[in-house]
Amino acid sequence: MAGHPQPLSPRPGIIAALSVLAVVLAAFGAVLWRAEPGGGPGPADWAALRFTVLQAVLSAVLSVALAIPVARAFARRRFPGRGTLITLLGAPFLLPVIVAILGLLAVFGRSGWLSALLGLAGLPPVQIYGLHGVVLAHVFFNLPLAVRLILQGWQAVPSERFRLAAQLGCGPREVWHLLEWPALRRALPGALAIVFAICLTSFAVALTLGGGPRATTLELAIYQAFRFDFDLGRAAMLSCIQVAVAGVAGLVALSTLPEGGFGAGLDRPVERWDGATPGARIIDALAIAAASLFLILPLAAVIAAGLPGIASLPPPVWRAAGVSVLVALASTVLLLSLALPLAATIAIRRRGWLESIGLLGLTASPLVIGTGLFLLINPLTDPFALALPVTAVVNAVMALPFALRALVPGMQDVLRGYGRLGLSLGMQGAGFWRLVVLPRLRPQIGFAAGLCAALSMGDLGVIALFADPERATLPLQVYRLMGAYRMQSAEAAALLLLVLAFGLFWLCDKGGRSGAEA
Amino acid sequence: MLKLDGLEIRAGTFSLSADLEIERHARIALLGPSGAGKSRLLSAIGGFITPAAGRILIDGHDVTGTAPGDRPVATLFQDGNLFPHLSAVENVGLALRPDLRLSRGDRNAAEAALDRVGLAGMGARKPAALSGGQQSRVALARVLLQGRAILALDEPFAALGPALKAGMLDLVAEVADETGAILLMVTHDPEDARRISRQVILVADGAALAPRPTQALLDDPPPVLRAYLGDARRPG
Known part of the structure; x- marks a missing residue:
């Protein structure tokens, strides 16, 4: 496509890319500049690095290993509600971390449902804080993602192969060797790498379930150096380590991730003749039931625990909710103004360095960027006064890779399908945006906006660094209520957060799809 | 020439x-x-x-x-000659105003062109509500209105x-x-x-x-x- 006349100019996208690059590089630069050369990492910092890698490895291996039987069951079974369940597997991605943590505490915590069951059998309650709690939460978030990635790999096997295998009398064992294992082997490295990369930079889970010298991640160590010791040099030094580790992991993940790894519709009907034995049926049913329970129970717990208190929520919670909605909306507007021109430029150019700019959000840690921005703002004005705008900016940058994945294919279709027609009618620039791109891309724009709004709504990252008592977003407010052991208020606020995050996503997604025809 | x-x-x-x-x-x-x-x-x-x-x-x-x-030059391609989200009359009107800010006169001219290709009264329809032949006629109506030297x-x-x-x-x-x-x-x-x-x-x-x-x-x-x-x- 390059070299041919296009109805859209690549320039705004390049400007957007350079702006993102400038923010991220400026933040990194500030961190590097502030990191004191003499003060190398101490024993506690090495321990944080070890714990970070250990929990990420365990989380990745467990998420993927548990995902295999679930994905296999989804791949070879057709049952009512299957499509809905697969769609629901996308939900944890939008779920505010703090909400899931409260749900997991209600099920697996000291006074949770599981402990109560164990108590009936005369066993001691389970302990959720520490390494296994962090890994449990990460598996909760990433098991569905791993299932989707593996399922995608299996559904890419043409149905004719399964027909052929069935005709040749292959049983489950042979189908596994001939078809399933080769496809799985292709999907596994990408799934492992992406979960590993996500868990490396996850902050809120470590903040709530980790802590202490034995369960501190790099991100948490940055936060502690920043918040408790206000040791900017150490925060910067830890940030450098985090950038190096996450950068390497991110690059590995990107190079191994199959195309369209976050795509939606996974319900292409592939007829499967294998696995009709009663044993296979039972295994598949158990896998799906267990995974569904594991994912649904914590959510049900939040809803059940939060409902009674929602009417009597204290005013600060409502104020925080208002703040969060505003931050989410600002972040979404910023995201769209970056992602739309960027998607156009990527679609025009097909390949190049621009795509990797959009992916900075995957590898860069929000806390590192937050620390860097703090260092930059600090000499100029009070950084705490800018907590909310900075949060909105960082959230938009973090959502950018996902928005681009949703927008770029649609943008390519629009340019391929209507670029020449638009050109021949003299539509260019703003006219082509208004009359062709925006109406044609409404569903994708709605989805991307919803994604960003929900992620921003639930974000507990930068805001934890910057916030003072007067400025809290709803996730931070939930965290503070938890810290004050006001669990009932925390659970009710978490339910409100859940409703708002999914509500914003639903509104944007629905708004994009309604009225977008043909 | x-x-x-x-x-x-x-x-x-x-x-x-x-x-x-x-x-x-x-x-x-x-x-x-x-x-x-x-x-x-x-x-x-x-x-x-x-x-x-x-x-x-x-x-x-x-x-x-x-x-x-x-x-x-007015070109008709193998496919994608109409914008599916615009009505027939809007698709034709693009010949007069690429920004689609059509005056009453523009709209009448577009309707007349549709009339000329045998699609009188179908201006409000979107392409999905037209047959393949009718879609081709809408595109032709636009070409007619463009009045370019080369078709x-x-x-x-x-x-x-x-x-x-x-x-x-x-x-x-x-x-x-x-x-x-x-x-x-x-x-x-x-x-x-x-x-x-x-x-x-x-x-x-x-x-x-x-x-x-x-x-x-x-x-x-x-x-x-x-x-x-x-x-x-x-x-x-």
Whole structure:
């Protein structure tokens, strides 16, 4: 496509890319500049690095290993509600971390449902804080993602192969060797790498379930150096380590991730003749039931625990909710103004360095960027006064890779399908945006906006660094209520957060799809 | 008048040269084997690909570097001639205002053009609510309203049945006569050429040859055309 006349100019996208690059590089630069050369990492910092890698490895291996039987069951079974369940597997991605943590505490915590069951059998309650709690939460978030990635790999096997295998009398064992294992082997490295990369930079889970010298991640160590010791040099030094580790992991993940790894519709009907034995049926049913329970129970717990208190929520919670909605909306507007021109430029150019700019959000840690921005703002004005705008900016940058994945294919279709027609009618620039791109891309724009709004709504990252008592977003407010052991208020606020995050996503997604025809 | 002056189109190993002139009011079919470059030649004339060398002159003006929308060329592609989210009258109205800020007069003109192609009263419909033939008519109505000096057809009716296609070709010939446009039409079917084009440009072996009368060329085809046409040369 390059070299041919296009109805859209690549320039705004390049400007957007350079702006993102400038923010991220400026933040990194500030961190590097502030990191004191003499003060190398101490024993506690090495321990944080070890714990970070250990929990990420365990989380990745467990998420993927548990995902295999679930994905296999989804791949070879057709049952009512299957499509809905697969769609629901996308939900944890939008779920505010703090909400899931409260749900997991209600099920697996000291006074949770599981402990109560164990108590009936005369066993001691389970302990959720520490390494296994962090890994449990990460598996909760990433098991569905791993299932989707593996399922995608299996559904890419043409149905004719399964027909052929069935005709040749292959049983489950042979189908596994001939078809399933080769496809799985292709999907596994990408799934492992992406979960590993996500868990490396996850902050809120470590903040709530980790802590202490034995369960501190790099991100948490940055936060502690920043918040408790206000040791900017150490925060910067830890940030450098985090950038190096996450950068390497991110690059590995990107190079191994199959195309369209976050795509939606996974319900292409592939007829499967294998696995009709009663044993296979039972295994598949158990896998799906267990995974569904594991994912649904914590959510049900939040809803059940939060409902009674929602009417009597204290005013600060409502104020925080208002703040969060505003931050989410600002972040979404910023995201769209970056992602739309960027998607156009990527679609025009097909390949190049621009795509990797959009992916900075995957590898860069929000806390590192937050620390860097703090260092930059600090000499100029009070950084705490800018907590909310900075949060909105960082959230938009973090959502950018996902928005681009949703927008770029649609943008390519629009340019391929209507670029020449638009050109021949003299539509260019703003006219082509208004009359062709925006109406044609409404569903994708709605989805991307919803994604960003929900992620921003639930974000507990930068805001934890910057916030003072007067400025809290709803996730931070939930965290503070938890810290004050006001669990009932925390659970009710978490339910409100859940409703708002999914509500914003639903509104944007629905708004994009309604009225977008043909 | 359309003049291709030492035109060279290249893409990878593909190359096509054209050095020819086409008179006003000419109705010309571009005929030749698949991959010979018929569509590319049309794309170059329409401004969608940039030639490697040579000039394109329309009525004496060099348009080689002109943007597609600023050339006096209206192109109908194989598909994607209508915006599915715009109504028929809006699709036609784009001929007058690419920003679609249509005045009452513009709207009336668009309705009249739809009327002319036999779609009276269907202006409010979106393309999905129209048949394939009706969609082609909407595109033709727009071309009529554009009133450009050259009407380039890149097999826009390939998906229509034979009877419907013949009807559309007749309508195209009428539109070309009404607007006084040069008609350039890519086709695979010598019957299309016989039906409305008076001359044929043969595109083969890396060159587009000067136009020759349709009847004479099809009755006594050169070897490359004979090989391409096979038995389709003398139907019935």
